Amino acid sequence: MTDFATSSIRRLVAAWDLPLVCERGLPAVTTEYLRDTFHWSRAEQATRALTSHFASARFADEVEYGVLLVPDPSKLDTRAPLPRELTAPDVFDERLPAGVALPGDGPWRLVVSVIGSYGPSLGSYNDVLASDGFVVDGQDTRTWMTRQVWGARVLQCGPTPPDCEHNERWTFTLFPGEPLVDGQAESGTVLKGKVRFRLGKPDRGIGSARVAPAVLV
Template sequence: MNDSVDRLVAAWEPLASFLGDRGLPAITREHLLDTFDWDRAEKATQALTDHFATARFADEVEYGALLVPDPAKLDTRRPLPSEVRPTPSPDVFDERLPDGVPLPGGRPWHLVVSVIGSYGPSLGSYNDVIGSDDFVVLGQDTRRWMTRQVWGARVLQCGATPPDCEDNERWTFTLFPGEELVDGQAESGTVLKGKVRFRLGKPDRGIGSARVAPVIDVQAG
């Protein structure tokens, strides 16, 4: 628990002024310990790690606690200003993309457990993931919140080392099976040529660079 709390405080502290301007509570140890169920988060982290242990590239995947801001205050589904990016802006955003699926509840911060490192597991294409029956963990379908909003929060939380970036050891992109197809194309996110990119692509593209980020909603129920 302490490692998760310390990691989140360190990740969001550099953005404290920006978050305050958006009306979001500061991420402090006291706020995190008072607000969220850390026993449940730890169990979810272990459950995801165990369930996807045989996935391709599972050895390079790190699961853990991820904070997602209320989109009414900070919408991680869309381009964000340069002051919160370690990469040059503007973000690249395909204008065909709809608003995107938001987490429920309207909380200032929503705690989920998901991929928090540079890479998610490789489990095939968007179509492969949608057609699978092996994504239920602790009673939740972990595809439900494989969304643009959660990935956008992960990019912010990772700070100067964004996920799915060509500057990492290998370049990847994260698929969003929690979002519907748009004009027959699948949503994904990546960081390429110094820009955070919200993209559309072929739903049957299952190359090794195509990754997913299973999610357990710690605050569900």
Template sequence: MNDFVASSLDRLVTAWSTGPVADLVRDRGLPAITREYLLDTFAWQRAEDATRALTEHFAAARFADEVEYGVLLVPDPALLDTRGPLPDEVRPTPSPDVFDERLPAGVVLPGDRPWQLVATVIGSYGPSLGSYNDVIAADDFVVDGQDTRQWMTRQVWGARVLQCGETPPDCEDNERWTFTLFPGEALVDGQAESGTVLKGKVRFRLGKPDRGIGSARVAPAVLV
């Protein structure tokens, strides 16, 4: 077992098998995350190759030096739906999520497994690649044979917030506050979906699709 696999297993087991998140996983009927389950279920060489490919492909992006790529677990939304509000107790600051009621159900990853493994941003910040409109119009997002924009979704970001635990992404308590755009989701009434953590609340929002300030980030992803 190499360092990438060992560190990934440690991170995933810690994130999903301790504290209130572990209780949520159990209560929703998902398989418990253990080293044995992870090793038996997922293709780890492919995960490592995809993580390396993402890191190299987006190395020239603005703020690329802040970005940590790795593997993220995304639960089946039929059991645990990360596209919307979750119980207060699984949040770093127990406080109700803020969810714009205009948001549709949202895109889900393909497949029928209880857990999906995605190579993507796993740290506090994604790269800055412009506005929602900029990302949609670009033509350099294919990595490992996949268009990484198609998995820039609310579901994947919601899983990342859970996996990051007490240090959520896009949070004002980090060194800098950011928000993650979801180009994998269609515009809603001409507005773009994004997620952030602000004033202690996980927020699923809508905003201007041409907002390309440095705080606007994305999370390129490859489904493993």
């Protein structure tokens, strides 16, 4: 295996070493399971492609791309308030629908996306939808800019969640992969120890507004 695969697998095993995984009926995240289930050469290629494609984006120097493991929402739904065993009670706008889910019927899906504290700044929700610069490796990376993928990222990052006021700077992640709700755009952030799924103006393109381009492996 390459260094990329080895380091990625090690990071995922550590991140998902949670009793909740087996309690929810998900396969344990072990080195053997990850090695045998996913296409690591494809994941490495996608990581390099995302890094290169968005290298000129605002705040690109702050962004780290890599692999995220996203659970089957029928077992652990990262689109909704997260389990109380893991976080303080979330703040969830009741107007939000169920949300977009990744395709496929596997218990875990592998996504290459932003894995660190910050995504790139590429304008507002409207700006992102209007752009034609988001196709990487034949996939439109806006498709999986969703609440589910971001929620998995929050869990995977552990004690230093993304888009949190305790980071060097506070940000929020827009979800252009989700449709507008009552004319407002979905986003996620972490404030005062709580994961917050919110709605806001779709033309809000301030520097704190970030996105997380993603490729499904």
